[in-house]
Amino acid sequence: xxxxxxxxxxxxxxxxxxxxxxxxxxxxxxxxxxxxxxxxxxxxxxxxxxxxxxxxxxxxxxxxxxxxxxxxxxxxxxxxxxxxxxxxxxxxxxxxxxxxxxxxxxxxxxxxxxxxxxxxxxxxxxxxxxxxxxxxxxxxxxxxxxxxxxxxxxxxxxxxxxxxxxxxxxxxxxxxxxxxxxxxxxxxxxxxxxxxxxxxxxxxxxxxxxxxxxxxxxxxxxxxxxxxxxxxxxxxxxxxxxxxxxxxxxxxxxxxxxxxxxxxxxxxxxxxxxxxxxxxxxxxxxxxxxxxxxxxxxxxxxxxxxxxxxxxxxxxxxxxxxxxxxxxxxxxxxxxxxxxxxxxxxxxxxxxxxxxxxxxxxxxxxxxxxxxxxxxxxxxxxxxxxx
Amino acid sequence: xxxxxxxxxxxxxxxxxxxxxxxxxxxxxxxxxxxxxxxxxxxxxxxxxxxxxxxxxxxxxxxxxxxxxxxxxxxxxxxxxxxxxxxxxxxxxxxxxxxxxxxxxxxxxxxxxxxxxxxxxxxxxxxxxxxxxxxxxxxxxxxxxxxxxxxxxxxxxxxxxxxxxxxxxxxxxxxxxxxxxxxxxxxxxxxxxxxxxxxxxxxxxxxxxxxxxxxxxxxxxxxxxxxxxxxxxxxxxxxxxxxxxxxxxxxxxxxxxxxxxxxxxxxxxxxxxxxxxxxxxxxxxxxxxxxxxxxxxxxxxxxxxxxxxxxxxxxxxxxxxxxxxxxxxxxxxxxxxxxxxxxxxxxxxxxxxxxxxxxxxxxxxxxxxxxxxxxxxxxxxxxxxxxxxxxxxxxxxxxxxxxxxxxxxxxxxxxxxxxxxxxxxxxxxxxxxxxxxxxxxxxxxxxxxxxxxxxxxxxxxxxxxxxxxxxxxxxxxxxxxxxxxxxxxxxxxxxxxxxxxxxxxxxxxxxxxxxxxxxxxxxxxxxxxxxxxxxx
Numbered sequence: 063x064x065x066x067x068x069x070x071x072x073x074x075x076x077x078x079x080x081x082x083x084x085x086x087x088x089x090x091x092x093x094x095x096x097x098x099x100x101x102x103x104x105x106x107x108x109x110x111x112x113x114x115x116x117x118x119x120x121x122x123x124x125x126x127x128x129x130x131x132x133x134x135x136x137x138x139x140x141x142x143x144x145x146x147x148x149x150x151x152x153x154x155x156x157x158x159x160x161x162x163x164x165x166x167x168x169x170x171x172x173x174x175x176x177x178x179x180x181x182x183x184x185x186x187x188x189x190x191x192x193x194x195x196x197x198x199x200x201x202x203x204x205x206x207x208x209x210x211x212x213x214x215x216x217x218x219x220x221x222x223x224x225x226x227x228x229x230x231x232x233x234x235x236x237x238x239x240x241x242x243x244x245x246x247x248x249x250x251x252x253x254x255x256x257x258x259x260x261x262x263x264x265x266x267x268x269x270x271x272x273x274x275x276x277x278x279x280x281x282x283x284x285x286x287x288x289x290x291x292x293x294x295x296x297x298x299x300x301x302x303x304x305x306x307x308x309x310x311x312x313x314x315x316x317x318x319x320x321x322x323x324x325x326x327x328x329x330x331x332x333x334x335x336x337x338x339x340x341x342x343x344x345x346x347x348x349x350x351x352x353x354x355x356x357x358x359x360x361x362x363x364x365x366x367x368x369x370x371x372x373x374x375x376x377x378x379x380x381x382x383x384x385x386x387x388x389x390x391x392x393x394x395x396x397x398x399x400x401x402x403x404x405x406x407x408x409x410x411x412x413x414x415x416x417x418x419x420x421x422x423x424x425x426x427x428x429x430x431x432x433x434x435x436x437x438x439x440x441x442x443x444x445x446x447x448x449x
Numbered sequence: 450x451x452x453x454x455x456x457x458x459x460x461x462x463x464x465x466x467x468x469x470x471x472x473x474x475x476x477x478x479x480x481x482x483x484x485x486x487x488x489x490x491x492x493x494x495x496x497x498x499x500x501x502x503x504x505x506x507x508x509x510x511x512x513x514x515x516x517x518x519x520x521x522x523x524x525x526x527x528x529x530x531x532x533x534x535x536x537x538x539x540x541x542x543x544x545x546x547x548x549x550x551x552x553x554x555x556x557x558x559x560x561x562x563x564x565x566x567x568x569x570x571x572x573x574x575x576x577x578x579x580x581x582x583x584x585x586x587x588x589x590x591x592x593x594x595x596x597x598x599x600x601x602x603x604x605x606x607x608x609x610x611x612x613x614x615x616x617x618x619x620x621x622x623x624x625x626x627x628x629x630x631x632x633x634x635x636x637x638x639x640x641x642x643x644x645x646x647x648x649x650x651x652x653x654x655x656x657x658x659x660x661x662x663x664x665x666x667x668x669x670x671x672x673x674x675x676x677x678x679x680x681x682x683x684x685x686x687x688x689x690x691x692x693x694x695x696x697x698x699x700x701x702x703x704x705x706x707x708x709x710x711x712x713x714x715x716x717x718x719x720x721x722x723x724x725x726x727x728x729x730x731x732x733x734x735x736x737x738x739x740x741x742x743x744x745x746x747x748x749x750x751x752x753x754x755x756x757x758x759x760x761x762x763x764x765x766x767x768x769x770x771x772x773x774x775x776x777x778x779x780x781x782x783x784x785x786x787x788x789x790x791x792x793x794x795x796x797x798x799x800x801x802x803x804x805x806x807x808x809x810x811x812x813x814x815x816x817x818x819x820x821x822x823x824x825x826x827x828x829x830x831x832x833x834x835x836x837x838x839x840x841x842x843x844x845x846x847x848x849x850x851x852x853x854x855x856x857x858x859x860x861x862x863x864x865x866x867x868x869x870x871x872x873x874x875x876x877x878x879x880x881x882x883x884x885x886x887x888x889x890x891x892x893x894x895x896x897x898x899x900x901x902x903x904x905x906x907x908x909x910x911x912x913x914x915x916x917x918x919x920x921x922x923x924x925x926x927x928x929x930x931x932x933x934x935x936x937x938x939x940x941x942x943x944x945x946x947x948x949x950x951x952x953x954x955x956x957x958x959x960x961x962x963x964x965x966x967x968x969x970x971x972x973x974x975x976x977x978x979x980x981x982x983x984x985x
Contacts, residue, residue: 128558218614432563
């Protein structure tokens with residue numbers, strides 16, 4: 063089959079780098095508000111009825127939203143196998159904590175309302191909180207570590223070996239810069255969750271959500287700016303020592319990489335990428351204003367814009383690096399040497415082009431069917447068929 | 450090579466996969482049964498069918514969510530615990546997993562929300578479509594997962610690329626239409642249908658024994674028995690298809706399942722009972738049924754099925770050939786930018802056997818330095834432990850036939866005996882509830898344990914597939930999973946039992962519909978119709 067040569071290898075890699083971003087951002091835009099709502103749950107809702115009102119705003123949709131995460135994992139596996147192998151085994155215990163949080167979350171949604179007991183319900187409320195807060199924090203921490211480079215090296219067989227002992231590996235992730243990006247991530251999703259709640263809920267819940275959402279957005283915005291300054295002065299960037307063949311074999315060891323210089327040099331080389339951080343910060347400001355003014359639909363949209371801008375800033379700044387290695391820069395994974403084969407990328411692109419529009423269409427339809435607020439009356443009258 | 454990591458990672462994978470597979474079969478089957486019930490509701494407008502849809506739908510939901518939650522672990526575990534595997538075969542294995550997300554899981558997960566929350570928001574037909582999309586989504590999910598798994602059993606359409614040190618896809622259609630995957634898919638989803646049918650049958654039988662919800666229970670039995678009968682037949686027929694394809698794709702697995710130590714003159718007998726002794730390479734107290742194995746395995750009376758001894762000799766030859774490939778690979782790898790034609794030709798000639806040379810990595814870092822004795826040991830390693838396979842397979846098959854019997858009997862009672870079920874039959878149906886789960890877990894065990902010592906048959910040894918982690922890390926996550934999963938299992942069982950005991954409930958809309966139906970019947974018929982009276 064030579065069909066796949068219709069699109070050249072380097073273009074396919076570029077497309078799959080964009081698609082990786084689309085999936086991660088898609089995850090943050092959809093499941094992001096579910097996680098934000100989970101993290102907000104103990105703060106915006108006090109009584110059982112209030113909590114059920116909050117939970118049921120995401121009740122029918124979190125399951126579909128979560129697939130963005132699963133699909134993100136699957137797509138990394140299929141399109142960027144070295145990235146999948148190195149990052150998941152490298153962030154081992156942190157990944158496990160994320161898994162644990164994401165395992166209890168679905169169960170909490172589904173089982174919470176199945177018994178009346180207060181202790182049963184409050185236990186699941188904590189699970190929902192953890193299911194939102196913990197992944198949001200860890201994903202942010204992971205981004206911070208990726209920006210700084212991660213201590214791993216590849217053997218000539220391409221086994222990936224992560225440096226450090228058990229505790230060192232886990233606690234090494236929790237360095238100050240990474241904690242900052244973790245906080246940005248939590249703030250961002252809290253903002254998004256509150257924008258969702260102000261659209262889908264009512265009364266005192268919305269009032270509280272707007273207050274916390276504005277805090278979250280402020281933290282995210284300030285943190286994002288501080289992280290940018292920190293990148294300029296305190297974090298080394300990575301670059302290729304000599305030119306690489308963008309259509310060469312996917313073997314990171316074939317290229318030479320050096321650590322040093324600044325990531326922000328990218329803004330000299332490609333000034334147009336300024337669009338991303340500007341969009342992120344504008345989104346944050348508009349969202350704060352929207353939350354204060356009580357706008358509903360437009361606030362959710364500006365919140366999405368903020369997330370889109372902030373996450374894509376990271377990717378665009380690092381391009382073409384995906385996962386730099388701090389201890390052995392040569393092992394760094396980049397767009398040009400960490401992808402699947404030409405054929406696999408092509409086939410996966412065809413499949414994505416067929417199914418992604420379908421997914422977007424039926425997801426939009428489902429949201430349309432479910433349009434409208436979840437009211438106190440709904441929860442009291444139809445309690446049996448709700449979460 | 451740290452053997453503790455390999456064993457712990459395998460234990461973790463087995464535990465999380467077997468646990469995940471407690472929920473998946475019921476999801477596969479119950480989604481369809483529920484959709485069938487709702488179809489009847491939409492076609493006949495009889496409220497009892499709506500009540501059945503909702504009741505079984507509730508149980509479906511309790512089960513479904515754990516399938517989803519534990520499925521997340523499966524998707525990420527490859528990268529966490531099996532990172533060399535992920536690097537080595539991700540180019541092929543990752544694709545079906547990603548397609549599963551795109552094509553199946555998105556559909557299933559998006560519409561399952563509408564199924565539970567959309568009763569008042571959708572038209573009857575709209576809701577019915579949601580129910581079917583959930584069923585179709587879950588079944589397509591199984592298809593892609595089994596295409597991925599089928600490739601591990603029979604790695605077609607791929608070759609090793611020395612430049613990237615991994616397997617790469619050469620033909621997507623071969624991966625897609627892998628005969629092992631096709632047979633496995635139908636066998637596995639049929640097993641799921643049987644599981645759900647036995648579950649519905651058992652729970653309904655319990656209601657009949659208690660004299661509760663009899664109208665719901667009778668109709669549910671009728672659906673379960675007819676659906677279950679077709680599924681039970683299909684599971685056995687396709688199981689046989691799997692056996693047939695194993696006879697040319699996975700000879701060692703087949704020989705191990707049958708404890709066939711030596712090659713028999715065709716047609717080989719089937720050992721119905723025996724005690725396999727791995728050390729002595731013989732089966733004690735064997736009771737053999739002549740010809741049967743030859744017929745199942747080759748569908749002929751003249752084709753031989755190779756025994757374990759012969760396959761070990763073949764493995765030894767392949768190890769030696771693999772060493773030539775490995776030697777060439779090392780030469781290529783020394784300078785990837787200047788590969789000599791001689792080295793490339795030498796590699797390509799023997800590259801199919803490269804995986805066999807990798808078996809030696811368990812004993813020496815550089816397989817080329819292996820001693821004769823180590824080569825013989827590695828060849829011996831290609832034999833999986835026989836007795837668990839031998840027994841797991843036989844119990845699975847016996848259970849498979851018992852489901853045909855059970856379903857046939859209930860189908861007969863439901864169709865020709867006016868739904869009069871004797872007490873012993875109802876008790877039997879209740880006792881049988883756990884049986885399909887046992888069969889399904891054993892089936893998974895036979896497929897995966899039987900593939901050892903490989904993760905990808907003949908390509909990548911299990912011992913080489915793991916991540917470079919410490920024993921502490923894997924032990925910690927394993928302990929964490931055991932704890933979590935145990936708690937979740939207890940919670941799930943508690944809820945299942947609670948909701949089964951509680952039985953169906955009627956919502957406002959249903960009550961209105963009941964009243965309507967009754968009013969009409971009072972006017973038109975004058976006497977209550979026995980089969981259509983509401984459940985108590």
